Amino acid sequence: MSKQQPKPRLDTVKRRVKPVDFFSSLKLELSALIVVATAIAFAMCWFLLKFGWSGWIAMPLTLIVALGITYFFSRGITAPLRQMRDVAEAMAEGDYTVRVDIDQDRHDEVGQLARSFNAMAGELEHADKMRLDMIANVSHELRTPVSALQAMVENMADGVTEPTPANLESILTQTQRLSDLIAFLLDLSRMEAGAASLNIEQFNFAEFLDETVEPLEIADGGHAHDIHLEVPGNIMVEGDQDRLRQLFTNIIANALKHSADGTTVLIEAHEETDYGTVVTNVVNFGSQIAPADRSNIFRRFVTGKAGPGTESGGTGLGLSIARWAAQLHGGTVRVVDDERGADFEIALPKYHISAS
CATH class of the missing domain: 1.10.287.130 (Signal transduction histidine kinase, dimerisation/phosphotransfer (DHp) domain)
Incomplete structure (x- = not known):
């Protein structure tokens, strides 16, 4: 897509404190502006009439001054709106890097709108990058x-x-x-x-994990990974086995991909009776995921960095699909702190709860 000559960056404007920064509401800003303009106009009109000016001259001159004051100060109120117009035009041309320059001290509705607009622009920039x-x-x-x-x-x-x-x-x-x-x-x-047709049934969780791990062990081939299961044999769970198999297959396959050859991947599960959930931890020994990256890795098309002796590549869809499958069952997937290594914790309700 061809682009026009790039506009100056909107986030390079020198910041300065404006009168509108002291108000928390656009209504208060407009009210204050009207009061100030009216007071100045009244004082000016009184002053001119006192010194013998004709009312036919004093009144129009006062109105012009009042309009000038209103126009001057209203520009500060509406500046972010004009910037949003320019940013929207730039984004329509394919440039998702531009942002609205907004003082962090401004807390009125326009400031909130500008910050939300910047957040939306950031998401669109990320989505465009992920698409490419x-x-x-x-x-x-x-x-x-x-x-x-x-x-x-x-x-x-x-x-x-x-x-x-x-x-x-x-x-x-x-x-x-x-x-x-x-x-x-x-x-x-x-x-x-948003299509999610689920075939809910009750099944033994340990047997389900055994069936899920078996083809992964065969596919692991010559990497010599040891998948160690520590799952009680009496846990019964309700859910769609096909969707849950997607969830666990993607999480375990991700752990295998980022484990050095000959290492162990631990899968341990326990039941939390107070909450009616089954918690499973898939631990990739040795490697760690930085706290800043833990939520980002679940975004679509984000691929993790491979360490020494581990596989690289992938579509960047596996973990996103895993989280989606967990949410369909009212569960969660997250990375938790664990000194042993990267630990993916999967929490699922024992009895099916619709995610909607």
């Missing part, structure tokens, strides 16, 4: 397995390689990567549409 990152990530994620599949199939078609079990296993692996990416994108579309 998503295009790049999805393109890369699609290109890699498709290129590998094309090369292997062409070699088999040309007789360069034989269709051995190992070669067919490689093709199956690349096909599974494509299938996972398509599933992520479908889940994302459900999130955007």
Whole structure:
């Protein structure tokens, strides 16, 4: 998209204390302005009449002065509104970096609106950046397995390689990567549409986690991770097993991805009877997540940084989908402090509660 000549940054204007900064309401500002303008006009009119000026001259001159005072001071009140107009025009042209310059000491409705506008602009800037990152990530994620599949199939078609079990296993692996990416994108579309049809049933939580972990252990391959389960066998939970399997698969797969080869991923669960919830902690030993990043990693298309000996890449959708699946069941997913490593805590009600 072509852009016009960039406007000066709106956040570079020198800040100064204005009279409107002392008021907490736009109504008070306008009332004070009217009172001041009226008082000045009355005093000026009295002064001119006292010194023998004609009323036909004094009155129009007084009105002009009153209008000038009102216009001068009203500019300070409406300045953020004009800036919001300019920022909106810039955003319509594709520039999401501009902001409304607003004094932090201004607490009236216009100041609150300007700060909310800046927050919205920040979210739009983030969404635009994530959209571009998503295009790049999805393109890369699609290109890699498709290129590998094309090369292997062409070699088999040309007789360069034989269709051995190992070669067919490689093709199956690349096909599974494509299938996972398509599933992520479908889940994302459900999130955007708010579609959430749940098949609620009661099931044994320990058995459910065993079934969830088994394919992850097989897919882990040569990374030699040890997935250690500490889950009581008598916990019963209500929920949609398919959606909850998405939740735990994505959280555990994320822990495996960011664990060095040969390390342990601990999954421990306990029941909090006072709150009627089941709390599960998935602990990735060794690595940590900075407190400032703990909420950001659940945003769509945000990919974590891989450490030494860990995998990188990904779509940046797994944790976002995990949180979505938890919220559908009235639960939560968050990162908690744990000296052992990155600890994802999943809290789910034992009995299904609609998230709506």
